[in-house]
Amino acid sequence: MRLFLFLLSTTLWFQNPTIEQDRGRWKPYYTDVNPAKIADKWFLPFDIGDRRKRSNLKIISIFGDHRNSYVKGHIHTAIDINPANPKSELIAVYPMANGVVCSIHLGENQRTVVVRHKLPNGSTMFTSYKHLKEVYVTNGQNVNPNTKIARLFTKLESKKYGGDYHHLHLEIRKKFDDFGCASWLTFNETQLSDRFYNPQMFIKENLIN
Template identity: 75%
Template sequence: MKAILFLFLSILLFEAPTIEKDRERWKPYYTEVTPQKVADKWFLPFDVADRKKVSNIKIISIFGDHRDSYYKGHIHTAIDINPSQPKAKLINVYAMAHGVVCSVHLGENQKTVVVKHTLKDGKDMFTSYKHLKEVYVSNGQQVDQNTKLARLFTKEESKKYGGDYHHLHLEIRKKFDDYGCASWLTFNNNQLNKRFYNPQFFLKENIK
């Protein structure tokens, strides 16, 4: 009886994490920097035969479905992708356009690099690259489509974490006011549409 009462009280007292409550924890990893060049040409984030051909990637998981990892029921804020024909066992990840690294955060199987871009109309947006084994850039570094940001896990390396981490979780972001935590704390479409574009649509519109 005491155990049941303790469990009931624990449930009552437990506060589910929210973006607003968690964002400050990730703010120290963010650097406010300005890209030196406008992002006017976009490329696939992999070293493939043609980085302007969307069919050179394969989509493993779509944007907007519900997930049980991290916090059960959160919405997938990205597409998970791999090269359709990898050139090598070790798959490198490249910046998609001119920009500047504004955040390198998380660790282990969730290492993340975020690049800030300025568009032709002066607006800012962000590309976020997650599930990185090794990171080769740092905050404040100006990048372009030829900058190697990181590399992905191999299948063998990802087994250590009991999951499928040998892919790129690619987010196309309207804003980065959450400093990264919205990746696992987005639970409704209002939150999703406030911060994220559908990467699949973005690629089709901009990789030409």
């Protein structure tokens, strides 16, 4: 009976660990390096006519929704977005500002690139880009808004995973102490507000109409 309970508790832990329990698995993918340039101007993460104009963005799903995808019951820590008028079926992804790539983790339809930014006041923040089909950068690489970091899945490529991954999951992060796992292990408002900004509000405050 004890063995059964131990195996059951171990199985449940792996199914639904906490952020503190899971963060260690993702730390090896993190590179602790400072950006070479200040992030002093922000852009939309796509190749579109005016990357400063937020009306060029199509929002598919919002920040803070409760989800049953990936880990059941987690809170959506991002907005899911696409260009309002894509130039091509192959949609490239670019950093929102100057920064340095500090993590490339997960695989398949969850492939993720995280960029660390240094703000004019000396503080640090992060942008995270998920659901990437191809990644063109490496850990420790300094990037700017014109650096192509990845591309998204096409609709056809997305069908392999259920047909719902041809968009960018965009996170704006206050910190990255979880090394990525809070993206799917955030379950309450305290955890959400501790690590994440609302990307819609951030874009509204830093870009134009």
